Amino acid sequence: MHWVTLVAVLLAIAAALAVQGYAHHLTTLSESSTPAAAASPAPAAALHGGPVIDPREGVDTVTPHQRTIALTFDDGPDPTWTPRILDVLRKHHVHATFFVVGTAAAEHPDLVRRILAEGHEIGMHTLTHADLTTSPQWRANLEMAAGQSAIAGATGETTALFRPPYSSEPDALDAADWQVIRSAGQDGYLSVLSTLDSEDWRRPGVQRIVANATPQGDAGQVLLMHDGGGDRSETVAALDRLLTQYAADDITATSVTAATGLKSVMRPATTAEQWSGAALIATLWGSAWVVGAIGIALVLSGIVMVVRAVLVLFAASRHRRRAREVALRRTWTHDGIVSVIVPAHNEAAGIEAAVRSIAASRRPVEIIVVDDGSTDGTADIVEALGLPQVTVIRQPNGGKPSALNTGIAAARGEIVVMVDGDTVFEQDTVERLIQPFADPAVGAVSGNTKVVNRGGVLGAWQHIEYVVGFNLDRRLFDVAECMPTVPGAIGAFRIETLRRVGGVSDDTLAEDTDLTMAICRDGWRVVYQEDARAWTEAPASLGALWRQRYRWCYGTMQAMWKHRGAVLQKGPAGKLGRRGLGYLLVLQVILPLFAPVVDIFAVYGLLFLDPMRIAVLWLAFLALQLGMAVYAFRMDGESLKPLWTLPLQQVVYRQMMYLVVIQSLFTALAGTRLRWHRMQRYGTLTVPPAVTTG
Template identity: 50%
Template sequence: MTTPASRGRHNRQKRNQRRRLPMRYLLPSVFLVALLAMLMLRGYVHSEILADHRVQAPAPTDRVPDAILDGGPVIDARSATAPAKTLRIPDHRIVLTFDDGPDPVWTPQVLDMLKKYDAHGVFFVTGTMASRYPGLVQRMVDEGHEVGLHTFNHPDLSYQSHSRIDWELSQNQLVLAGAAGIRTSLFRPPYSSFADAMDNRSWPVTRYVGTRGYLTVVNNTDSEDWRRPGVPAIIEQATPKGGKGAVILMHDSGGDRSQTVAALGEFLPRMQQRGYTFTNLTTALGAPSAHTPVTGSALWKGKAFVFTVDLSEKLTDVLVAGLAVIGVLVLVRFGLMLLLSFLHSRKVRRRDFSWGPAYRHPVSVLVPAYNERECIANTVRSLVASEHPIEIIVIDDGSTDGTADIVEALRLPNVRVTRQRNAGKPAALNNGIAHARHDIVVMMDGDTVFEPVTVRELVQPFADPKVGAVAGNAKVGNRDSLIGAWQHIEYVMGFNLDRRMYDMLRCMPTIPGAVGAFRRDALDRIGGMSEDTLAEDTDVTMALHRDGWQVVYAENARAWTEAPETVQQLWSQRYRWSYGTMQAIWKHRRAVVERGPSGRFGRVGLPFVALFMVVAPLLAPLIDVFLLYGLVFGPTEKTVGAWLGVLAVQAVCAAYAFRLDRERMTHLISLPLQQILYRQLMYVVLLQSWITALTGGRLRWQKLRRTGVVEAPGVMVSQRGRSNDRRPVA
């Protein structure tokens, strides 16, 4: 009798389950969001989001004060009441300025040259470069140089709004705070030149930046090193005339600056011998330092930003390396699949190929069933139509829906029902093996149907006494939905083409639960079906390899299975598969160091399974991640071309697999969409399996809801009111 207390506990449990349900998606979702955020930040600091490469043409100068046009290279427009003024560098003083850095190659060489000759200068850094190489900014400050702002993304500010200008300056200051713990009052506009080049478009920007507290520093001597005219030309153009002071424009980034570095090696000692001093801007002007220490939250915000940028850079490097790895793996795998599948096809189609004399001995077919009332009748009827002599044992694993009663009511010949308390599929199979009368045991799922020739084709390889198990050709019967079509492609290409490859390599990793056969002696030697993992079919297959048995593939032993029809059901199934595969790999890991057949499987089979079934699928979505990255940040054409190239390779493999399986090519129409969406789902499932494994979590069996729509080819599907012309495609 249900009491109020028990109902209350039940309701609390249901509420707790509902609250916990999203947790299965939380960690993968957080990981994906963090990954995308890191990539967005990477695009941000590489000027790939807000980059604006427009440059204004020269404009009239009638709105620019004459004092500015005729003045010095330092413009002070900070006063809200007094007119803007300019400052000149005293005679025999040189302020070397370097734009666009810091650069990891050229900036250290420039700093080394300045240090060698005890010279100082001003580095106008961009936020994008400074955030990526903060150590160089710190070195500039430590060695006594001044640092100025050159905006974050290097746009022409005459095109930008006041809010965008403020953003460019504040972001640049944020980076300086994180890199060296300072803020600066020096600013140089991108694409600036001499003071007399100020025009009606650039002057309002200079005046506005002045109101924000900055000195605008242009130049009065351009080395034109950006043209790379040669060392003598750079020195000649950088040399002040008549002993006058100068603000000299040079660059430590933006391309090959080897000529700049070489020119400094001659220019610095030559000008020092002429009595010139290379100094900071504020020192030359006799003004307080342009640097102000940053403290408090502003400092920590800057440090957090620089740290996050560094993390995004390293993560991107790892992703690029991962993409290269997955690219190689994909090509290697597809190449192996095509080559070995071709060789497998030639082998089995040779006229002289034979497993031995025809195998005519009766076999036992085990059908473990738990709540399979929708499917079990079709399954058993398909077996009764078999062309090979068989006994059929249905093991009812504690069903509560009358599955066993349905089988018994059919009153079919050679069909026995064994009932047990619910104990799971491995226990049901072991129970079936104990009741089997024959030396060969065929195993299938309760939602699967066989063709009349399936058993005969499946057991023929046992004519070879070295064969311990045979994998059949599992096919999706309910392929008329989009999810079903995607799984159909996966079964034909990803599973059956793989099995041909593994057959040739003699390291078949899995006998599919839907259609497989075992030599009973082989099962006895390894202790039967193990309950150690959730992938008992993979576990037993690996155990057979380690015991020295051959495991082969019978491509004509077709079985039609009902694939999950919803994302939730597909998730549950693949989650169990991937987690169970990891368990099986870990269980049989000692095979790597063992000798004999076990060692061969450990050093060939286990690496292949781990690489192509666990690692590669986890990295595969990087192809799509970088497709999105390329579409947003560029280069779009190369990115799309590379992605289409990968898709083309997959399409070739899929078409060949469909040809080998004699399937209609029309199902491949959904291949591009499958690669975009289905691959992401499989990635999240595998990631969740990794998390479950690494955190020591436990995953239980999950029963999928069946519909009973799959019957043997040629038999109409009508029991549940469905259309009579809907048949599995053979």
């Protein structure tokens, strides 16, 4: 059900975005270019008749009475200018007709109600101010019906007056214009054109607007002005002067019906019309809220990503400088035993390479292989090697934590190194890994895990993730003293530290993260040693990758919940809680959960906003990722060749990772106990060469 829920939520968000995109007429994808010749030409009665046209039975037109101005306003209501225009009209005791845009009426229903309450009348100007002459029939029908619904929802009334967007005077009607008027007439509308254009939409200045709106002669006129669509300060000022001038010249300014002698065009809406209108308004309001919330979240997530990039790069640079300074000052010599524990369950494919690589270390070590109920002869392979420093312990299958605890109990060393059975060490790995223990405050050390099977696109993606994601983050955690995870592939611990925290717990599926957090909460420092390298196999199929990351992510969430009390603690525990857990919560839980919405919004932007702007933003994000990747690869001494797959990683791999987070979160919230997912071994491990680079 959680996938059904996810799909439903994403579809709802997509619908809200689509509604908002359409409602604000930000796209021309649905427009067509039907030639005017396809429709009947406008009849002479319409071309030479009055500006109020009824095409239902023949062609009837009406002209305002002599020395009468039908005062009309288009494109509102606007929360800034419509109230000021209403104030001017009230000052002069004049009524007018407002042709409202449906979306604006839905956003400001109080203004539409005020228009009616003050004795003015409402006309319909479509839902989104769409050009119906170039719209397909389905869109024209939607624009008319939804525009009327918005009025009914806002006022409880409907109107029979309609003004086609982008229309002008009757003698300018062409075939396409006439088709729109005739179609509206079939739905019961009177179309109101204009005969006097103030051209206030050009903002030519108050004097020019007054001149344009001053009639020549005694013929009645329909004056076009605007109360929406931009800055209407000139319109407000000009209107005040015009009404004063009309009164002085004995010209009557009034609404369309009063100017023409028509009956009232407003009628009470039916219950169905009111409910439909209320639903439309609620939908537009809801979609506007969703888009606004997503916009805010996008800005915040962008800020978080940039801040993270700055912090990570700064911390990585500082970590490297500090590591070099420490290396120049001294090299710590540990005279005691170092025990290396290898938990192994059905690791026949790579166990020989793993054990031989550890045995080849320049630093003498004790190797304890704990065979955890293998059925593929893993223990037999190790015993057949005949290596004197290797001890094999067999036990019934009890899980990785149990195997590690068995190894810890058998270890003789003061320092314990834990390594997975699918991992090989370089000759200097162990010696480098234990160097930070020269500081008595250090309780655990994380090494640098490298992907050995990095061929192919999937291998390259994981290689990039290990170098750029995991290792850059570990440098940040080290500098911030809040390391949440020492990876199971390569980590070193004081035996004293392990005993104080009770060994490795099986409370979570991320036993390495759980153990590391417990060590931090016990007051120890956990650091990252970047030159202690271990080579491990990564999943070679999407299914195997899914299972591995699902377990990691679910286990990490379990560990975060288990150690949530660290947020309120002081010292190293508090640093883990407030820095480490906060970082994981934001970067590895919240942002991935929001990622599907980002992708949907990107599609929305390509369809309804400026595609070039969206492309530039995406390229900027990619450039940020690429810059971090180049820096991280240079720090790790890696070739930059795999970075050609980075754009594909953002399109494919990232989506899979956030789906893993979503799956893990739903599993955790449902209280489901996830079983251990063992990764398939591929046998790609080999013992590193005798000479390794530093």
